[in-house]
Amino acid sequence: MVLESTLYGYRIVALIAGVFAAGSAAVGLYIGYLALRSYYRHEDPSMRYLSIGLILITSVTYSLSFVGSVLIQLRLISLPKQDVLWILTHFIQFTGLICIMYALYRRD
């Protein structure tokens, strides 16, 4: 199976996942940035929370899991620490969603 083979010592499957994670982080950050610019242009306060929420659920979490997977690949962190990272990722995702929900409800 090609996915299980390695390239320069890295598993192909991890590399592919990493590429998509980096892509999601970049696109998420861009959409969040558009929302932030919209907040500065139209001064709708709910837009700021939407922006923060979007950046948290996409960019921050994907970056975190991307960094985490790199660290695991390089065997720089132990398994218990990986669990902490896992919880942290989901916590940030949850916070981001709360931000978006708050943005939806605080609108006039």
Place this chain on the structure above:
Amino acid sequence: MQTTAVNWSNQLTTQLSQQDAYTDDETPYATFYSDTMSDSSLSGDQLTTIADLLADEYTKPLLEEISREPMTIPELTTQLDASRTTVYRRIQTLSELDLVESQIRPEPGGTDAKAYAATLSEITITLESGSFEAEVTHTDTDAVDRLNQLWSDL
């Protein structure tokens, strides 16, 4: 030669279709427009209407005002020293011609105000082979405005 807008607009009766209004070699502008602009050809009737609008004592200053920043009808009423009906009718005609767009402006009090912004950027009028031809260049909204619109429509 008559040069005022009203005079020549009355002569324009030829209907122009989207397709034959311009051929490729007659539109050198196309390559110069940035991608935030969009073009559309006007029919002869629409051109006549626009010419009349620009000759109108309220429409011209109105377009000038809302090309700077979006304004609500009460704001325009004060600014142009015109009646509400006058401003509303001008806005309505401009909307039908796709020269203005409405935006929702959130107000602290709770009721959102409807502000109008000019989408007109340029009108090119040419006389060739017995007919007037016109093309309107619109300023286009960008992704930031569309996101805001999407969000306010939720």
